[in-house]
Amino acid sequence: MNRIVVPAQAAGRLGDAWRHCVGTGRFNLALRQDYQESLALAQREIGFRYIRGHGLLSDDVGVFRPYDAAGHRGTRYAFTYVDQVVDAYLSLGVKPFLELGFMPEALASGTDTVFWWKGNITPPRDHSEWARLVRAVLRHLIDRYGLSEVRTWPVEVWNEPNLHVFWKDADQEAYFRLYEVTAKAVKEVDAELQVGGPVLSPGADDWWEPFAEFVTSRDVPVDFTSVHAYTSGPAEHVPFGVYQALRPPRNLLEQFARPKELLAGTPLADLPLHVSEFNTSYRPDNPIHDTAYNAAYLAPVLAEGGDVVDSFSYWTFSDVFEEVGIPTSFFHGGFGLLTHRQVRKPTYHLYAFMARMGQEILARGADHLVTRDDATGRVTVLAWQPVGGTDAPAEPDRHELSLSVPVPAAAGGRAFVVRYDVDTERGNAWHAWGEMGRPASPSSRQLDLLRDLAEPARTASSSPVTPAPDGAGTGRVDLDLVLGRHGVTLVEIDVVRDETPEWLDDSRVLGT
Amino acid sequence: MNRIVVPAQAAGRLGDAWRHCVGTGRFNLALRQDYQESLALAQREIGFRYIRGHGLLSDDVGVFRPYDAAGHRGTRYAFTYVDQVVDAYLSLGVKPFLELGFMPEALASGTDTVFWWKGNITPPRDHSEWARLVRAVLRHLIDRYGLSEVRTWPVEVWNEPNLHVFWKDADQEAYFRLYEVTAKAVKEVDAELQVGGPVLSPGADDWWEPFAEFVTSRDVPVDFTSVHAYTSGPAEHVPFGVYQALRPPRNLLEQFARPKELLAGTPLADLPLHVSEFNTSYRPDNPIHDTAYNAAYLAPVLAEGGDVVDSFSYWTFSDVFEEVGIPTSFFHGGFGLLTHRQVRKPTYHLYAFMARMGQEILARGADHLVTRDDATGRVTVLAWQPVGGTDAPAEPDRHELSLSVPVPAAAGGRAFVVRYDVDTERGNAWHAWGEMGRPASPSSRQLDLLRDLAEPARTASSSPVTPAPDGAGTGRVDLDLVLGRHGVTLVEIDVVRDETPEWLDDSRVLGT
């Protein structure tokens, strides 16, 4: 095996597109204890900037409240739950990425709904009433959180209007009308609020040009565009679950890049582009989400996605989620980085590993990303076994990789190398849960064990710092990594400052 | 004004019927952060033994889960949320008082629902399927929490079947059938599980005799009976609220006592009787619940209720509650002892005061309860201004009361007297919120102020211990209490052990 020589010169910056935003179950679920504990954990260890989910305007949040009693008639806009949720977000260091939807029943033109929790997906029966609602929401948020803060919260108009399931008849004209009314209502509140769309699902290439044409010709405000990306095929249903084929990871990056290609030449081409949802499978009941495979699959996507889009938002941070009903089993193929009750899944570790990377990219390949920290010069390696989706051959049981890594020290000393491993058996609560007999509702003891067994395997050792092969000033550390099946590894390398006193004699300690 | 001489001999024991149980919004709401924080607070300062609410079997808890896919067909019983909630309850030191209801949609015989959250109120379409569900729930609980623990959890069959709103057609025969099937299913799991009913609302005197007759004649198990009590008249609606007339507090105690009178002579007469719900108004949108009036009104009920029933359960501990929809305003007449986000209401203080009383009753009157602590001999006084409901004359601005209280010390020393006051202005967040302009969704600063202003006024002083008027050995402390309008006061009296050193000369300290 060849040793890859990682250059000491930076090849670029990693950026934060990978953690700019994360997805969440519907707005109302943010009131839950389990949800807030999970988000607090993710914020401590990953640190997302924004959070995006459906249902801000749905009836279980209770904003739009017409009344007619005792001779009094009108509409109240009530923010009891909105404020509880947004207060919680901000206190956890994450901002809302606002999605305006779905339709309050009392304002809806029809009764069609989506999901087990029945979000109404029909256009407003009165567009000026809708505009009033939009303005009321934004004015309230500005009143409570301040204009300069709310100006940093993107406002997305609806969700995946190109799908019948999310928008009555997938009616493009009706969506454009909604977009226009909404965008103008937003700007009426404050011209610097950021509004965007069209929040398309995969497979809607034919919507981009008409959208660009519509907003350009009518001078409708657009501050950013957004799209979703998933790589799974059709769902093959079993009770409480599905299986699906999966295209290769590269297809995700192609989906990320597609809107800019389609918008080339339009005024929208240079706007920020947010992948406001992505994942392997678009189903909340596909076991793939619980596996190390999912992490290995997404590793190159996290490493490269920032090259083509301004953000890409993992759908979702937690299994507290109810689109196909309340989960009947602890692991159930949910989108979450975390299960109910905060067991870390392999993909959570991928994100936590990314959060430990440096700002400079030194090397990036099919199975690795090497970065350096601006402040300390620490070099960090993320490595993974490449996996290729359903049609690729089964992966071998191990994956090897050799690197020569530059360190900020002259040759002659040592480097401290700490390594964290996740694969089909290690750092893998789903595996442990399988060995346990797949308890649907694990006991308190089982939860404790799952939390323990979800932790990545850890090792620490020191390695010699050797001269650079090219004779350059900086020293080198050789890493020979053997990853397990579907493995993802984090390696951190710090130069050792040896403080061992001269009188220490290990041979006189029995413990060595 | 006469000074009431409190005897040094105990007249009885106070007991815990007043805090044996507390009511809660529907089961699913227990997943909320706000709910759990509020319950934690109430448990620290009041310490309820049981908690009871609706909706354990409703679809938003997700227990009953038929499936039919890919050739697999059957029913799963899923406890994902049940376990999260019951785990939380037990960790907070409170046990579930199980109410079996409402009907899972997939098991219902009809589509009638109750409340904004649409609890299905129709009989099962298949009683043996219902019995299977009941057994599955209890077996799971026993499996997870242990048989000896679950045997201490009462199991109530349905809720207020005498009302059309809660039980299709208020069909007595159908309820009796449900009761029989359910009680037998419970006992099939374990003969020592405690099952009871008929959980009647006020005004159902005519149900008691038939129920006794039914269970006796058919040998249906009944381990306890239960009833509800409210003293408000019909609702006069305004938007998002009601006004109601109120009968005097004594009427609550009469309602408590009624079932035993009606059951006299039947085998049910000697069973434990639980008032599994009570309050002034039965509406979650009557401002009375937020007032000091509510506390003064309930003070004599808490002081005496334990004489006639085994428990009486305040409906409910928190404003996290959604029967008539999501509250549109911070104070909205909710049942809660606590508002959203843990502002203590006056009635909360009444309960917290009760939790500081001793075990022995020394005196009890129309405006006071005096107790002594078994362990320390501390004497505690709860006093209140008597209030009489809608038809009583308006209460004066102050209420006076003089007591001679026995203390466990000889005459000659001093007693430390600490006092906490709640009335229309003090310890009254509702008043403060009114002065603030009734903000629908208070800012973080306003919430902080409301929490501060919700605290009872506190004073501390010392009083001389004087000889007993009757020359008996124990000393006495004179208390002259002036309460504010709708006032409730707690007074704790400890004998001072003076540790002032002989050299202390207060006159040499500028601060005195």
Next chain:
Amino acid sequence: MNRIVVPAQAAGRLGDAWRHCVGTGRFNLALRQDYQESLALAQREIGFRYIRGHGLLSDDVGVFRPYDAAGHRGTRYAFTYVDQVVDAYLSLGVKPFLELGFMPEALASGTDTVFWWKGNITPPRDHSEWARLVRAVLRHLIDRYGLSEVRTWPVEVWNEPNLHVFWKDADQEAYFRLYEVTAKAVKEVDAELQVGGPVLSPGADDWWEPFAEFVTSRDVPVDFTSVHAYTSGPAEHVPFGVYQALRPPRNLLEQFARPKELLAGTPLADLPLHVSEFNTSYRPDNPIHDTAYNAAYLAPVLAEGGDVVDSFSYWTFSDVFEEVGIPTSFFHGGFGLLTHRQVRKPTYHLYAFMARMGQEILARGADHLVTRDDATGRVTVLAWQPVGGTDAPAEPDRHELSLSVPVPAAAGGRAFVVRYDVDTERGNAWHAWGEMGRPASPSSRQLDLLRDLAEPARTASSSPVTPAPDGAGTGRVDLDLVLGRHGVTLVEIDVVRDETPEWLDDSRVLGT
């Protein structure tokens, strides 16, 4: 009584000199649980920027560690405890104001010590060894916390060298030598570190000119000057305590201003001047510190001190302090704003009140300070009963004050007025403890009561906003304040935005 009309125009900025720094017991005590809990509380409610105490280099911190064993000889500089303490400070949001002292025994030229805990107060036996120590400490801090951070930490050389008790023979020449060696060692590490002195006690006016002359003539670095201020007379001892006469509060402000007067015309005159300790009494066993008198006395000092110095640091934030031995009684006249175990003293409330003031000064008088908040326009009033020290006549039982306060609203609406009161009986744990019989070591119950009774009395009401007397646009609120004896009051005034719905009819609620 005349009503004082507070101008709507700001007269200046309040600044943060009053909370720039706070004093603490010796460095080692910062390892204590009680200490850290108290500091956390003070930081939440007051928010000091720096913390300063003695003993960084004393042997109970263990920095200077000569060794000689098994043929190995030298000195280790050990930072085990230094790092624990500074880590804790920074995590609580406060930075160290470094005082270099006292002398490690192994480096001392003599055996003289100060305090029960025996800080060695003699010059180094080897000045270059001392300089090495100083450099090692600063290099370590820079290594751990970063150069840019440590450059913001003032470095003071020794403490009160003009007193025999703190510096062997109060030898001025020896101090100047120490100062020179130290200041140069500091600058050798980094030229932008901030070093200063001479940290004089009250009554050392004759040291300023020689110090200025010494550093100027020899080009010794000085980045700031520092001095201490106390207004008590000689101690009259009783067991475990003292009584002392007290000069008027104005004397404190005169002491603050004195160094600048004495340094006029020297290059030191324009340097920042820190009062790195001040209080009424300089004794940690004078009951004055526990009283409301102390708070009323210091109120005008906090209101005005920032006019003459860059900071003035209350000595000290907590009773965790051992200069005259371990306290034998809960209240014992300790310096602390907080007692052991976090009972707030009246002077703590004064500081917490100050932390709620706005940035603009609208009015300042003998018994009041009125400010306005930049962001919200909220007007806040701090008022106090003026007290005059031992020779002043006894203060009356009440103090009255009338203000017309400008509010950011037109006339016609209402203002929400919230008020917190501390005086000889209210918000006064010391009073409550006296009534309790002065328990030396209060029981858990007594501690709970003391924490309750330490809280200021709180009231909330609303007042009409009236037209400005001068016809100017802004509205006015009239405040008629009656303070208790030795009272300190905080009043916050917010304009009410009335959200009362039109259908609300208070007369239909029994609770009003």
Next chain:
Amino acid sequence: MNRIVVPAQAAGRLGDAWRHCVGTGRFNLALRQDYQESLALAQREIGFRYIRGHGLLSDDVGVFRPYDAAGHRGTRYAFTYVDQVVDAYLSLGVKPFLELGFMPEALASGTDTVFWWKGNITPPRDHSEWARLVRAVLRHLIDRYGLSEVRTWPVEVWNEPNLHVFWKDADQEAYFRLYEVTAKAVKEVDAELQVGGPVLSPGADDWWEPFAEFVTSRDVPVDFTSVHAYTSGPAEHVPFGVYQALRPPRNLLEQFARPKELLAGTPLADLPLHVSEFNTSYRPDNPIHDTAYNAAYLAPVLAEGGDVVDSFSYWTFSDVFEEVGIPTSFFHGGFGLLTHRQVRKPTYHLYAFMARMGQEILARGADHLVTRDDATGRVTVLAWQPVGGTDAPAEPDRHELSLSVPVPAAAGGRAFVVRYDVDTERGNAWHAWGEMGRPASPSSRQLDLLRDLAEPARTASSSPVTPAPDGAGTGRVDLDLVLGRHGVTLVEIDVVRDETPEWLDDSRVLGT
């Protein structure tokens, strides 16, 4: 290698002697934050019943306080710190094992001291004054914590009086006098308080008979006896550390057993015997304490010690300890189960593993202990590599062990096997710290890594339940364990209840 067949019948009960008590640094150190956090952790994961250390009566706790000022003269007994510490202990679920000592300076007959912190080791200058002090302490504790509670707290008289370093001249007669005076003072307060001694160090066999003779002949109360045990040889000093030879672990158990042999035939023979201190080395600066070797060495001692004594108390739970001065390096050979700032050492894991064992002993051998849990039937295995002290040959790099373990299930199913490993590299923060370059005061990042790397390696798998070799009803699980060098392993075996739904097809999930 032979497979050891573990019987299904219990051979005895494990008991709690191993965690009945734990040692601690001096009383005053319990005021520290780091100490209390460490104790809280140990209590959560191990759960000691009692805690014992020196210095309750030393001057840094401040109990004995003579005064003479302003004409007032006497002695105060001050409990400011005693109460803070004991309150903390009880709130953490651990009770004090009281050691009366050392001598308050003002009551001492001489100036000899022990330790860096200078505990005075001379007899009282006035034995009746000492008795008054003893009574005052116990009366205060009873007053604060209740008689029934304090009766459960053993009272030990002094510490290792047979050593010159702990008791002036190791004067046996003087100790017996102190013992008599103290024991009688204790019983004067309450006859059921438990008093004991003589708290001998290793190597004091000749004190037992005279002690028995003394107390018997003079009818001096003795409720228990106590002794200390260490197996290290003389200290070979280097700066800030020592090396020592070590006898085999069996020698520790022999020392435990010795007093009962020596007391055979005396009335003391049947009293409870507490090993109130034990460890490998008696030095707080021997690196052995930080190693996996120490854990492997003590494993058989923890497994068997309870057979011969009522308790044996590890000296000590935390490196917060200052007998030879303040540690100059993070790892420094301290006694602690935990380092400063809560890094778990290998011996900590041994204790935490023991805390997960069942109550019934199924098998016990030179390298293993197998237990079963009363409530659940879970079988737990503790295994270790036998190590033999300095004179034993170096241990090989691995240790193998095969067991056939009975499980509470019939053959045919599966068992879930979870395993935790500690050895020279795994679960070994000392190793990781060595690789880091032995930082004297680790940075915040290094502390985080050390905490991560201190965690035992974890694996989970399932194994088939096979028929018992003897055809008996209960099933069996085969364990083939390979331990690392100086390894200690915990294995927990639970019978699997398989809840895998029939439709689950792992082959359709990419992650498997």
